[in-house]
Amino acid sequence: MDLTLDFPKVKAIVESYTEKVDSLIESYAGNKEQLISLLQDIQAEFNYLPQDVLVKISQKLDIPLSQVFSVVTFFRAFTLKPRGRHLVTVCLGTACHVKGGQRMVDKMERDYGIKPGETTEDMRFSLETVNCLGCCALGPVVVVDGKYESKMNPDKLDRVLRGYK
Ligand code: FES
Known part of the structure; x- marks a missing residue:
């Protein structure tokens, strides 16, 4: 099995991931009341809620991370585990x-x-x-x-x- 990492490809994937996350968060322009809608959009994009994205949302929207997690764990529709397509x-x-x-x-x-x-x-x-x-x-x-x-x-x-x- 070839375990060599294709770094340009990995870099491109990470950059496009970051861009998508940033543009989704920006589209809510600091509107804390829209947290659930933002989480729904993020999950629609990635099929789950990556934890690093939740940290970013907490920082950008100035919402305590514990509050973001309590919303995520309250609603059964949200998942922190990677999901298939x-x-x-x-x-x-x-x-x-x-x-x-x-x-x-x-x-x-x-x-x-x-x-x-x-x-x-x-x-x-x-x-x-x-x-x-x-x-x-x-x-x-x-x-x-x-x-x-x-x-x-x-x-x-x-x-x-x-x-x-
Ligand atoms: S038991 Fe009601 S839809 Fe399956």
Whole structure:
């Protein structure tokens, strides 16, 4: 395996990351009341909230870091863990569970090597479970990047996921 680092490439990645973060923070122009919206924008850009970015937000918006973290940990939608490009949510509420929801979780572990709360090594998928999405008649339900897929089975899940690169 070639472990040589391509420094110009790494430098370019770091610079574009910094530029994106700075421009997102600047777009809120010191408006502390917009902290949640800013965090949503950052997460939409990176799929999670990098800790160094939270420190930067705290400094630029002059909000105590403890306050930034308490907002992040309060809302379940925010995550501090790196997430894959696509979020797969399997419903394991009673109705979906009875109809075989667990088979989707087993499939993800068997074929993609991830359990709930984990991300594939290639950062393609992250997996999470929920307890009812409010559409039990359509179960088992799986949501991929916000798109609801109904009456799922492991083969159908395979076909659906093939569309997410
Ligand atoms: S139990 Fe899955 S949608 Fe209700």
